[in-house]
């Protein structure tokens with residue numbers, strides 16, 4: 001199969017600081033792939049390497065079939081990249097920036113841009129530097145959508161956006177992928193939004209991967225078992241089936257990728273065989289925080 005993105009044995013260190021260790025993942029064409037992880041685990045670093053902006057310490061990445069360090073300009077034009085932050089061209093107006101960008105992209109779809117801009121309720125002559133943070137993000141996302149890229153890489157697209165606009169943009173993205181067979185790699189700190197539209201996820205941890213799966217596979221597999229009792233909670237350890245645990249007062253939550261029997265075996269090994277934890281349902285955000293920990 002030819003993948004939209006391939007990362008093989010990727011390692012990266014900034015000086016002595018190791019950030020990525022043997023990271024492997026692939027993104028199939030036509031899928032929406034969520035790259036998740038707490039602050040500082042290496043999501044932007046991975047994207048910088050994928051785009052060929054940063055040379056990895058070792059390993060190989062390919063994007064739309066080409067090595068990341070040698071992406072041809074014609075291939076770059078097929079990649080719509082949102083890199084943390086806003087446009088550099090704040091002095092331009094809504095219409096000026098559209099004209100400026102359209103010159104670089106042969107498949108430019110101005111109607112997609114103006115469809116989003118019309119919802120801002122601002123005149124097209126309005127200058128970008130006079131906009132709020134969220135409004136500027138909307139302009140940026142409009143410019144990305146209009147590129148009609150085959151692969152969109154959205155690093156933290158939700159910067160400053162309110163819930164309404166985030167929902168609107170997600171609807172646009174879903175439509176974009178469904179109707180045009182596009183591929184998206186997305187990072188976001190608003191994890192509950194990703195639940196609405198990603199197909200596959202990888203959860204990065206410091207120098208490792210906690211989980212790589214379809215979203216459904218992850219949600220089917222990850223479980224939370226809860227019990228009450230401060231003394232028992234004080235005996236918990238991250239061992240065996242216990243991927244993580246969280247104790248608040250008397251309440252303890254155990255997070256696992258295994259079944260109840262495996263959790264009970266791990267609790268027995270800690271001398272807690274008499275506990276009768278109850279499984280509790282979780283959202284993606286609960287599960288994400290559960291397996292990555294609350295700092």
Ligand SMILES: Nc1ncnc2c1ncn2[C@@H]1O[C@H](COP(=O)(O)OP(=O)(O)OP(=O)(O)O)[C@@H](O)[C@H]1O
Nearest residue numbers: 014015017019037038039040041042043044045046
């Ligand atoms: N140019 C750099 N020089 C040195 N260290 C860096 C550099 N860029 C990033 N780092 C460090 O590498 C780690 C990974 O950073 P990165 O920006 O990739 O994380 P991230 O997962 O995108 O974080 P966030 O969710 O906060 O955006 C962090 O600890 C960061 O401090």
